[in-house]
Amino acid sequence: MHPVFRAALLRAALPLLVAAGSAGAAAPESSTPASPPAAARSCHLPGSVDALRCVSVSVPLDYAEPRAGTLKLHVTVAPAFRQGTRGDPLFVLAGGPGQAGTDVLGMLNTAFHRVRATRDIVFIDQRGTGLSGKLDCKSKPEHERMSEQELEAELRACITGTKARYAAYTTAASARDIEQVRRALGYRQVNLWGGSYGTRLGQAYTRAYPASVRSLVLDGVAAPDQVIPAGARDAQAALEAVFAQCARDAACNKAFPALRDEFNALVARLERGGIPLSLPDPRTAQPVSFTLTAGRFLGTVHNILYAPADARRLPFLIHSASQGRWGPFIARQNLSSDFGLDADMSMLLYLAVVCAEDVPRMTPALLAQDTGQLTKTLADQIPGMCRTMTGPAAAAPAPAPARIDAPALLLSGALDPVTPPHRAASAAKFMPRAQQVVVANAGHGVSQLGCAPRLLREFLDRPQARLDAACMAEIPAPTFQLGSAGPQP
Structure with missing residues (x-):
């Protein structure tokens, strides 16, 4: 999709989030690892100078319809520098919805460099993103000069012409995919790092498969009651x-x-x-x-x-x-x-998730309270886009968020325009073992700043210990x- 075409809707919200408690429950697959682990091939991908391991994991295209076929998920594994030291990897869940794990491989050299010393880092291209059947639209040179009305018409044509099974592209389905990846790779328990929308997916996965999660690091935390695009x-x-x-x-x-x-x-x-x-x-x-x-x-x-x-x-x-x-x-x-x-986002995956899980909760009362100018265009456009989609998942009342007992580290930037600290505080109400760190001079994304890479390693090594994050106050304005x-x- 041409950048201008994609930006017609996404500039107002990227990577805006959806609520962590609205995904619904996944079916109870076993929490035991698959045996043997899936075969991996050596691969080189943009964002990493090292040879990595790439794995293809087959999952049902539609968990509600077994006859719908399968989807190949792309998974990238960055092996730990010290072999055989830790059996609990860090699974990386990217933002959006619509960003892929392969889009954030550069974090290996920043946020995750210390963690990788003793743990595998696993990047998942969620269904409909990156190398996992990306749902996107063809670029055209003329998009550069089109009006917003013309771009919107192009997007509508792309939605109807893609013929994707949009109902299969939900957060609940992605959470079930993560469990399939864990089993295929042979891990018994995993740690999760989620950024932006990935924090919502990480919470959904942990609630569905609590025995599979050792700890969570959530950066730019989506609250259970957060509705996109009411930001x-x-x-x-x-x-x-x-x-x-x-x-x-x-x-x-x-x-x-x-x-x-x-x-x-x-x-x-x-x-x-x-x-x-x-x-x-x-x-x-x-x-x-x-x-x-x-x-x-x-x-x-x-x-x-x-x-x-x-x-x-x-x-x-x-x-x-x-x-x-x-x-x-x-x-x-x-x-x-x-x-x-x-430039990386999958526009159609973004819409599939938001139309099914958030737009139904955009009530007049909520929008009346959501005062501000910056996201009004998105709030006006998204419902119309959703009506164009064929077969998005049926809206259902969001269940009350279940308690998460795994230790969690919640990172927030005080200047974040989409997931400010009060969103993390709302999420922490359901996480009795959560630690919240607020960085005064940070915005949307904290893990790569200052001493944060060291703190990630310290937390993952001892997730139940109290973390001294005073060094984050040294980040200057x-x-x-x-x-x-x-x-x-």
């Missing part, structure tokens, strides 16, 4: 935090004294019908003309808020745009399309960008 309040809080930080910073406040007013004026202009732009394409330097809409502007702002270092550029981008200099903002918008998460030369030294 406007969290996003607005993150934006307000940037405005407040700029106002307290002498240099930022001097450079952009009217930041909030400039932002509001831009949004008002965009909501009146968009802003026609003619400028050199930041990619090619060739002249381009198009109309920037409120949805794309706000979606890009939301995307920028995920990482504090990126968010500290936002005042400069807003001020430049308010002065008619749109080049820096458009360049940043293109960056997320060309190289960001939405990034400096603000005040001009075209980049952030301050």
Whole structure:
């Protein structure tokens, strides 16, 4: 799928989450390991310079319909550096929904480097993502210049033309897949690392197969009551935090004294019908003309808020745009399309999960409480996309979340626009052995920052011990960008 095509909906929400308690219960497969383990082949994949082991695990395409056939799951195993030291690997569950384990292999050299000393790291391409039958749409060069209405029509055509069995692509099905992978690889118990949507999947798997889980590390934690795309309040809080930080910073406040007013004026202009732009394409330097809409502007702002270092550029981008200099903002918008998460995401898998498990809970009362501008476009568009899908899983009342007894480490960034600390606190109510760590100067994703890789190793070695995470307070706040030369030294 062309990045612009995918970004028509995803810029407003990636990698926004769905509620951890809504997946339903899985059938009680045995918690004993399969024997012998599945055969692996040596493989080289982007994101890792080392040779890894790739395994194909066959699972039912539709657990409710045995005659529907099977699906091949791609699993990547990074063997422990020290052979024979630990029998409980770390299973990595990526975000989205729609991101694959092969999309985050680069974490081997950052977040998981210390853990890998004694444990295998197992990356799962969840059904419908990556190399596990990715549900996506064909790219077309003309997508680059299409309007949002034209892109939406293209997406609808892709949905109806794919003919996928969307009802089979749910969190409950992915949780059952994880158990099949554990058995196929011959592990008796596993540790889970989940990021973003992966925290929701990790909770669903642990509730379905408690005997299979030794411990959990959840980074950017989805709460059981969290509904996508009703995330406007969290996003607005993150934006307000940037405005407040700029106002307290002498240099930022001097450079952009009217930041909030400039932002509001831009949004008002965009909501009146968009802003026609003619400028050199930041990619090619060739002249381009198009109309920037409120949805794309706000979606890009939301995307920028995920990482504090990126968010500290936002005042400069807003001020430049308010002065008619749109080049820096458009360049940043293109960056997320060309190289960001939405370049990897499976749009149709995202919709299959959200349409079945979240849109039915987007009640008028919930949306009325979810005040904020940044995700409104997504909230308006998603229900229509869901009506286009054929056969999404039938909506069912979400059961009360069951207790999770496994030790858990819950990581939150205080500046996270989608899973701020209060979401982890809600999830922890059902985890009596959970430890929550809040990092003041972090956004969406903590495991790769500062001393976090060491803390992951310490927690996995002794998950029942109290973790001293004081070193995470040493992560500094990034400096603000005040001009075209980049952030301050």
